[in-house]
Amino acid sequence: MNKAKNTEMVKEQGKALAENYLRGFASKLNLFGEFDNFLSALEIVVAEDEVFQGELCLAKGKEGSKLPEFSEIEEDETYLSISSQDCDLGYLRINGRRDEESFNPGDLYLLGSIAEFVSALVQQAQNFRKKDQAEKILQYLINQLPLGVVCFASEGQLIVENKTARRLLGDDGSAIIEKELAGGAAFKKGRVQLHFEIGGKLIYSEGRALEVEEGVSIHAYVLYDLSTYREKLLMDLEREAYRSELRGIPVTVALLESRSLAGGVYRRMKHAAQTLQVEPSKIQPLDAYTSACIFEGKRLQSVRYLLKQELASYKGDELSVAIVGYEGGAGGDAPAQELIERARSELRPFQEALLPELIVMDAYPAVIESLDLMISELCRLRAETCPDAIESLIRSGQFDGLFFDLDSYSPNVLSRLKAVAEESGGGFKFYYCTYKKPSMVAESFSLTRKDTVLQKPFDAEATIEAVALQFDLA
Numbered sequence: 001m002n003k004a005k006n007t008e009m010v011k012e013q014g015k016a017l018a019e020n021y022l023r024g025f026a027s028k029l030n031l032f033g034e035f036d037n038f039l040s041a042l043e044i045v046v047a048e049d050e051v052f053q054g055e056l057c058l059a060k061g062k063e064g065s066k067l068p069e070f071s072e073i074e075e076d077e078t079y080l081s082i083s084s085q086d087c088d089l090g091y092l093r094i095n096g097r098r099d100e101e102s103f104n105p106g107d108l109y110l111l112g113s114i115a116e117f118v119s120a121l122v123q124q125a126q127n128f129r130k131k132d133q134a135e136k137i138l139q140y141l142i143n144q145l146p147l148g149v150v151c152f153a154s155e156g157q158l159i160v161e162n163k164t165a166r167r168l169l170g171d172d173g174s175a176i177i178e179k180e181l182a183g184g185a186a187f188k189k190g191r192v193q194l195h196f197e198i199g200g201k202l203i204y205s206e207g208r209a210l211e212v213e214e215g216v217s218i219h220a221y222v223l224y225d226l227s228t229y230r231e232k233l234l235m236d237l238e239r240e241a242y243r244s245e246l247r248g249i250p251v252t253v254a255l256l257e258s259r260s261l262a263g264g265v266y267r268r269m270k271h272a273a274q275t276l277q278v279e280p281s282k283i284q285p286l287d288a289y290t291s292a293c294i295f296e297g298k299r300l301q302s303v304r305y306l307l308k309q310e311l312a313s314y315k316g317d318e319l320s321v322a323i324v325g326y327e328g329g330a331g332g333d334a335p336a337q338e339l340i341e342r343a344r345s346e347l348r349p350f351q352e353a354l355l356p357e358l359i360v361m362d363a364y365p366a367v368i369e370s371l372d373l374m375i376s377e378l379c380r381l382r383a384e385t386c387p388d389a390i391e392s393l394i395r396s397g398q399f400d401g402l403f404f405d406l407d408s409y410s411p412n413v414l415s416r417l418k419a420v421a422e423e424s425g426g427g428f429k430f431y432y433c434t435y436k437k438p439s440m441v442a443e444s445f446s447l448t449r450k451d452t453v454l455q456k457p458f459d460a461e462a463t464i465e466a467v468a469l470q471f472d473l474a
Helices: 002-026 035-047 105-143 163-182 227-247 264-271 300-310 335-345 365-375 387-395 411-423 438-442 460-470
Strands: 052-058 078-083 088-097 148-153 158-161 191-198 201-213 216-225 251-258 283-285 290-296 319-325 357-361 380-383 401-405 429-434 452-455
Touching: 035 052, 105 158, 148 163, 163 191, 163 201, 163 216, 201 227, 227 251, 227 283, 227 290, 227 335, 251 264, 251 300, 251 335, 264 283, 264 290, 290 300, 290 335, 300 319, 319 335, 357 365, 357 387, 365 380, 365 460, 387 411, 401 411, 411 429, 429 438, 429 460, 438 452, 452 460
Parallel strands: 357 380, 357 401, 401 429, 429 452
Antiparallel strands: 052 088, 078 088, 148 158, 148 216, 191 201, 201 216, 251 290, 251 319, 283 290
16 A cells, blocks of 8 residues: 555656656747757757756757667666657667666656657657748749749738749739739639739739638639730731731731630630631730730731621620721831720720621712611611722721712712722622612613612611621621
């Protein structure tokens, strides 16, 4: 009974001493951030122990520490192994008590507890160092990416930002993204698209809300610098403009814009490059929502037809289109930029932009108004009475046809306009208008049964049918 009480008392003494050691170790836990400093602090705690004369010998390299030769151990020395599941971490050498008393059972109990505790601490410190190394490796790998990467905690704190992101965004990267989100952009189904300019750079960003683990989520953004694509587009367009000046080859630019999905227009146009009969390199984004396509050797009329075929199945009204041609001799030091700006100013809903354009050559405003009321939903009309001006309009390639007044102009004028239309590549449609019966004007104007003659006052159904059939609008 006395023996049991003595053993229990020794254990209690050992526990009391263990508390002192725990306090000493706890004071060094704040050094976990620096592995080597933490190990040095543990060695100091052991060396300054008030009860034992000891030394903590830990492995500092990648391999575990070797235990000393036990055959060389002195009588008053005790060695305790500090180990982990993988290897020996070192050892704790005790040279005896400082009061030179012999070890008692409580000392042995305490030493065993210390060894276990130090083993656990060193193992955790090594794990911490591995995580720190993993973070450094991850940061290094992220820095090698050609794209900008920025990650925030869900509360807004910056977690990681690679070198490319810092180069693109500068010192105020997180503030810029927050400003874009505050401006109306929001995560929808865990995604968000941002488009902004900073320092002359055109930046497009895809954001994702990601749940790393239960209760922990981040917002990750990948940043794309679209500036080089825009620069390439302007450079190609500049070259085509000068070639047009030298060789007289028409150059047409189609601009498409949709705010419904960032990058959506660009992807669609790239996919349709073959259908549009253009090289994929001639399709480039101006920004995240607007893309331009350069058509070399094609007039507006042809480009409008190609786009109409491609977009025939397009649903929705958020797509805007503009088609403009380079006008040689227009002057200006930056023809490419001027052409793009003109296209931007002419953007309109694609259904309207892709309508055929017809010239009305009639001296009476009432005739033009009548045609506009009947077929304005099928085509766009432009009134013009001067034959020279109409020749110029036909050569521009912008117009698809002409309403020619047989009562006001001579057969010679018609022959001139037909010749210009033929020189411009064909596909130009003539509609003939008269108050007379077709048979009365057919011979003098060399008309055939295939020609469309509309009598005034116009029959609405016949006029609509004539235009709709010609341009496949029925």
